[in-house]
Amino acid sequence: MRQVGLDEDDWLVLFQALVEAESSYNPTAVSPKGAYGLGQLTPDTARALGVDPRDPSQNLDGAARYLLAQLATFKDIDLALAAYNAGPHRVVEYSGIPPFAETRDYIARIHRIRSRLAGTPVSEPDIRVADRVPARAPVLIDLQ
Numbered sequence: 515m516r517q518v519g520l521d522e523d524d525w526l527v528l529f530q531a532l533v534e535a536e537s538s539y540n541p542t543a544v545s546p547k548g549a550y551g552l553g554q555l556t557p558d559t560a561r562a563l564g565v566d567p568r569d570p571s572q573n574l575d576g577a578a579r580y581l582l583a584q585l586a587t588f589k590d591i592d593l594a595l596a597a598y599n600a601g602p603h604r605v606v607e608y609s610g611i612p613p614f615a616e617t618r619d620y621i622a623r624i625h626r627i628r629s630r631l632a633g634t635p636v637s638e639p640d641i642r643v644a645d646r647v648p649a650r651a652p653v654l655i656d657l658q
Contacts, residue, residue, distance in 0.1 A: 517589050524632075528591070529578055531627035532598070535620065536577075541570040553577020595621045 520528065536554040537543035549556045551573035560567040565576035584594035584602060596604070596611045599620045604612045611618060629635060 518585055518591050518594070520585075520591070527628055527632045528624075529581065531624045531631060532581060532595070533574070533577070534627050535624050541573070542568075551577075553580070555580070592621055595624055 533539060533552050536549075537552045539552065541552050542550075543552070543554065544550050545554055547556065550560070550567040552570055553567075553573050553576060555563070555565070555567040555573055555576050557567070559580060560573075560576055563576040563579060565572035567573050567576070581594060581598055584597040585591070587602065588594050588597060588605065592611060593605055596617050600612045600614060600617045604614075604617075611621065
């Protein structure tokens with residue numbers, strides 16, 4: 515977390531903002547794409563993480579580990595959020611934040627929520643991040 519300038523308090527605010535953006539704190543929220551729960555884990559991601567997405571505690575654990583994995587891989591908050599939303603392969607494919615309105619709006623929304631929760635100014639997503647993108651998407655394995 516320190517690699518991206520997050521201390522423990524910043525991490526908690528970021529994760530809370532992600533949960534608010536993903537599900538509005540609804541543990542039974544289901545997306546049109548089948549993502550479930552507080553962290554809106556897809557069935558494939560939940561399976562890879564070894565969590566039951568219908569169990570709120572496991573869903574939060576999986577969502578936190580998945581976001582931490584994206585932060586460790588991309589070493590950038592905006593890229594990690596883009597990877598959480600669109601998939602790490604999309605971040606690699608586009609050498610940065612994918613040009614999807616949904617993903618860009620998602621990142622901006624999380625920044626707004628973080629700002630509100632932390633009482634700090636809103637930062638804008640940095641879409642010029644090609645130099646920070648690895649050559650290939652990480653394989654989702656053993657994130658424990």
